[in-house]
Amino acid sequence: MLRIENYSKSYDSKRVVDHLSLHVLPGEIFGFIGHNGAGKSTTIKSIAGILDFDEGHITIDGKDIVKDPIACKSVMAYIPDNPDLYEGLTGIRYLNFIADVFRIESNKRDALIKKYADAFELTSNLGDSISSYSHGMKQKLAIISALIHEPKLLLLDEPFVGLDPKASHTLKGIMREICDAGGCIFFSTHVLEVVEKLCDHVAIIKEGKIVKEGKVEEVMGDQSLEEVFLELVEHA
Amino acid sequence: MRNLMLLLKVQLRNIIFRSGKQFSMRKKAVGLGILAIPAFLFLYISVIYSFMLTAAFPSDYQYLVLYLMGFISVMMLVIFGFQSAGGHLFGFKDYDLLMSLPFTRSQILTSKFLSFLLLEYFYDLFLIVPAMGVVAHQIQPGMLYYIFGLITVLVLPLVPMVLSALLAYISMVVAGKFKYKNLLNNVISLIFVGVILVGSFSIQNLINASASSLTDLGNSIASVLPFMTLLFDGMVFGNITHFVIGLLLNIGIFALFVFIFARYFMKLNGEIKQGYKVKNFKLTQSKQQSVFTALFKKELRTYFSNATYLMNTLIFPIMLAGGCVYLAFIKDQIYAAVPTYLTGMFFPLAIGVILLGSLTACTTNTSISIEGKMFDLIKSLPIDVKTLLSAKILLNMVVVIPLNFAAILLATYALNFNIFQCLTLIFILIISTLLISLIGMILNLHYYRLDWENSAMVIKQSLPVFVTLLVGMLVGMGAIFLGVQFVDRPWLYAGISSLAIVLLDILCIIYLNRNAEKLFQKIG
Numbered sequence: 168m169l170r171i172e173n174y175s176k177s178y179d180s181k182r183v184v185d186h187l188s189l190h191v192l193p194g195e196i197f198g199f200i201g202h203n204g205a206g207k208s209t210t211i212k213s214i215a216g217i218l219d220f221d222e223g224h225i226t227i228d229g230k231d232i233v234k235d236p237i238a239c240k241s242v243m244a245y246i247p248d249n250p251d252l253y254e255g256l257t258g259i260r261y262l263n264f265i266a267d268v269f270r271i272e273s274n275k276r277d278a279l280i281k282k283y284a285d286a287f288e289l290t291s292n293l294g295d296s297i298s299s300y301s302h303g304m305k306q307k308l309a310i311i312s313a314l315i316h317e318p319k320l321l322l323l324d325e326p327f328v329g330l331d332p333k334a335s336h337t338l339k340g341i342m343r344e345i346c347d348a349g350g351c352i353f354f355s356t357h358v359l360e361v362v363e364k365l366c367d368h369v370a371i372i373k374e375g376k377i378v379k380e381g382k383v384e385e386v387m388g389d390q391s392l393e394e395v396f397l398e399l400v401e402h403a
Numbered sequence: 404m405r406n407l408m409l410l411l412k413v414q415l416r417n418i419i420f421r422s423g424k425q426f427s428m429r430k431k432a433v434g435l436g437i438l439a440i441p442a443f444l445f446l447y448i449s450v451i452y453s454f455m456l457t458a459a460f461p462s463d464y465q466y467l468v469l470y471l472m473g474f475i476s477v478m479m480l481v482i483f484g485f486q487s488a489g490g491h492l493f494g495f496k497d498y499d500l501l502m503s504l505p506f507t508r509s510q511i512l513t514s515k516f517l518s519f520l521l522l523e524y525f526y527d528l529f530l531i532v533p534a535m536g537v538v539a540h541q542i543q544p545g546m547l548y549y550i551f552g553l554i555t556v557l558v559l560p561l562v563p564m565v566l567s568a569l570l571a572y573i574s575m576v577v578a579g580k581f582k583y584k585n586l587l588n589n590v591i592s593l594i595f596v597g598v599i600l601v602g603s604f605s606i607q608n609l610i611n612a613s614a615s616s617l618t619d620l621g622n623s624i625a626s627v628l629p630f631m632t633l634l635f636d637g638m639v640f641g642n643i644t645h646f647v648i649g650l651l652l653n654i655g656i657f658a659l660f661v662f663i664f665a666r667y668f669m670k671l672n673g674e675i676k677q678g679y680k681v682k683n684f685k686l687t688q689s690k691q692q693s694v695f696t697a698l699f700k701k702e703l704r705t706y707f708s709n710a711t712y713l714m715n716t717l718i719f720p721i722m723l724a725g726g727c728v729y730l731a732f733i734k735d736q737i738y739a740a741v742p743t744y745l746t747g748m749f750f751p752l753a754i755g756v757i758l759l760g761s762l763t764a765c766t767t768n769t770s771i772s773i774e775g776k777m778f779d780l781i782k783s784l785p786i787d788v789k790t791l792l793s794a795k796i797l798l799n800m801v802v803v804i805p806l807n808f809a810a811i812l813l814a815t816y817a818l819n820f821n822i823f824q825c826l827t828l829i830f831i832l833i834i835s836t837l838l839i840s841l842i843g844m845i846l847n848l849h850y851y852r853l854d855w856e857n858s859a860m861v862i863k864q865s866l867p868v869f870v871t872l873l874v875g876m877l878v879g880m881g882a883i884f885l886g887v888q889f890v891d892r893p894w895l896y897a898g899i900s901s902l903a904i905v906l907l908d909i910l911c912i913i914y915l916n917r918n919a920e921k922l923f924q925k926i927g
Binding site: 212215216217218219236237240241244245247250251252253254255256260261264265267268269298 | 406409412413414416417496497498499500502503504505506507669670673854856
């Protein structure tokens with residue numbers, strides 16, 4: 168579903184991601200971990216078509232993000248770590264805007280909005296202005312907006328930051344649901360326990376290079392993911 | 404097209420509905436009412452100015468007022484666009500969101516340009532529309548004038564917008580490569596605005612010139628702004644060919660720009676976001692300073708790092724100082740031209756001008772709002788509210804007084820003021836700057852806005868800014884008018900003015916002492 172081949176990205180002369188390659192298969196939850204500034208968000212933004220890049224290819228559902236960005240973006244959703252939403256809109260207006268963009272018909276959108284807004288306990292706040300939302304509520308709204316068009320690929324940058332424990336639990340359940348239905352998820356996080364419990368695959372990035380990648384059990388071996396991660400980022 | 408409409412709709416809704424959630428209906432109504440006053444006043448001034456220009460021109464050349472006001476409008480649109488393009492057209496807040504959705508770059512860029520265009524129409528409304536009306540009143544044109552006029556109003560901001568976007572981009576990229584990015588950006592902005600203002604003044608100097616110079620004036624404007632004059636030719640002379648060429652030129656330039664810009668859109672936005680990075684940074688021992696000094700330095704940095712903030716407040720003092728430099732150069736000509744019995748008018752007039760200079764330059768009317776989302780953090784710090792507000796007031800004094808002080812010294816030399824007159828002017832400058840700082844502070848404590856996306860929204864479009872500017876202009880103009888009435892008793896006039904200002908200062912200080920803490924705690 169998501170294929171990254173030899174992806175490199177530089178800012179000025181500084182290379183922040185260096186020849187990164189990885190594949191995410193349908194039905195897979197792929198965890199992407201690394202220290203701050205390792206290149207996680209840059210990679211995710213390039214996959215989402217937000218940042219251009221110097222070398223390599225990124226394909227989503229067989230389509231190239233550079234050559235056919237609209238087709239790629241139509242089947243994926245991106246949730247940033249700190250969502251900047253339209254503060255002048257109400258929650259429901261924002262969701263309707265996203266639904267309009269993805270041409271979701273009324274009955275379906277209403278059902279999906281209700282389903283996910285109820286799941287995240289945001290239904291009663293949808294009529295309020297987004298400017299009155301807390302960080303967590305904005306995060307929930309961004310997640311709902313990503314889910315209502317049933318993407319095949321969900322890109323999440325630190326999705327659990329700001330979410331309460333119940334919402335985190337709900338999100339994990341929904342992530343699994345999406346993958347069981349044939350979709351896939353690529354997300355970055357610093358919460359290694361979540362990767363251990365939720366992910367099928369994991370990649371560890373250090374200074375723009377993948378230092379370890381594979382199935383979670385294979386990467387961990389007989390250690391905890393935390394031990395593996397610390398060992399790799401300190402000594403690799 | 405459908406996607407473009409969707410984008411436009413959501414952006415307009417966001418602009419219209421995001422403001423004022425923290426205010427009660429009553430406060431909103433009062434705010435709107437107060438905003439309407441300066442809006443009508445500006446419209447009135449614009450109409451009067453156009454009428455004055457037509458009166459100054461021979462009847463055969465009155466149509467040139469349209470070209471002249473068009474020139475001023477285009478310059479203002481470029482300045483406004485230049486100041487506001489960052490945040491609107493580049494590095495906008497919803498860049499990541501929009502780029503991750505299935506929109507083409509052209510759709511995103513066009514929607515941004517079109518919503519920006521709506522803001523430019525606001526300037527159109529105050530500058531070119533009144534001039535069109537006045538010229539129509541004077542030359543009694545046919546129906547075609549009005550039809551072409553309507554189309555002209557709609558297309559005229561397109562090219563200035565392209566120009567301002569290009570200039571803003573260059574300025575942002577160039578400044579971004581340097582350590583003192585914001586300072587450099589401000590310097591570039593000041594130079595750019597200065598060049599435009601000087602250009603505008605030099606054209607206006609021709610207003611009272613002879614008929615042949617007026618023809619030259621028309622030709623000069625046509626050579627600089629052909630995209631505008633072709634449209635006006637269509638309106639005034641019914642020249643349909645010129646109008647159609649003008650229309651195609653305006654729309655063509657805009658479309659070409661959007662097309663080219665869209666191709667490099669991602670790269671350009673990326674470049675702007677990069678900024679300067681220090682190589683081999685090493686920690687050095689930091690110097691401890693008092694809370695007040697730290698706050699004042701923060702205010703100073705905030706002020707000098709924001710080109711819009713800086714230019715919105717300093718432009719009049721800069722012009723005043725520049726005018727006084729000019730006065731110093733033409734000192735002999737002044738005394739040769741003005742009869743001796745009228746030289747007594749200089750001192751009371753100078754009092755009015757200094758009042759105008761100090762009262763129209765206010766930083767405190769925005770100093771709470773400019774904190775934006777940082778306000779909660781500031782509020783959480785163990786800082787005495789009075790210390791915080793004092794730092795904000797001191798900023799106003801420090802940035803406004805030196806330029807006006809220089810203007811006083813130059814005027815003292817040019818107009819032969821004695822030492823007492825000079826000291827009186829300095830005293831009036833200090834107490835009047837303090838007064839507008841206090842008024843701005845009080846207004847911003849009552850009417851604040853922290854949820855802005857682009858700082859220009861609070862610097863240019865907020866209620867305290869309108870009110871302080873209006874008060875400053877009215878009092879300043881009134882003081883100049885009153886000064887003329889006190890030619891024989893200038894010291895009485897200086898005494899009464901000083902006393903009134905000092906009393907108002909004291910009243911404002913008492914008000915802030917009693918209410919500042921309470922008002923401050925309510926914010927957020």
